[in-house]
Amino acid sequence: MSPLTIALFVVGYPVAIVGIARWVPVVRERRxxxxxxxxxxxxxxxxxxxxxxxxxxxVVNTTWGVVAAGWYVLGGRRTGRAL
Numbered sequence: 001m002s003p004l005t006i007a008l009f010v011v012g013y014p015v016a017i018v019g020i021a022r023w024v025p026v027v028r029e030r031r032x033x034x035x036x037x038x039x040x041x042x043x044x045x046x047x048x049x050x051x052x053x054x055x056x057x058x059v060v061n062t063t064w065g066v067v068a069a070g071w072y073v074l075g076g077r078r079t080g081r082a083l
Contacts, residue, residue, distance in 0.1 A: 001052065002051060002052075004048075004051060005048040005049075005051045005052055006048075008044040008045065008047050008048035008051075009044070009045065009048050011041070011044050012041045012042070012043075012044030012045040012048065013041070013045060014041075015037055015038070015040070015041035015044075016038060016041035016042055016045060019034060019035075019037060019038030019041060020038070022034065023038075023068070023071075026038070026072070027071055027072050027075035028075065035068075035072050038068060039065060039068065039069065042061055042062075042064060042065040042068070043065065045061045046058055046061045046062050046065065049061060
């Protein structure tokens with residue numbers, strides 16, 4: 001593994017794990033800073049795996065980044081009554 005990949009993983013994985021562990025409140029409370037940190041962490045992870053040529057890891061982590069972004073955009077506090 002290259003030093004750049006290791007650096008990307010050292011930054012990306014801890015931040016992503018914390019973001020995932022707190023994901024529901026991030027979405028519900030619209031915590032933009034947390035969301036941006038999670039997406040940046042996932043981008044670091046994807047870049048690291050891309051450097052290493054691990055296509056399957058790139059696909060899996062990119063999928064999470066896209067799903068997380070959609071979840072954040074569609075989630076959040078509802079202003080109306082639940083039916």
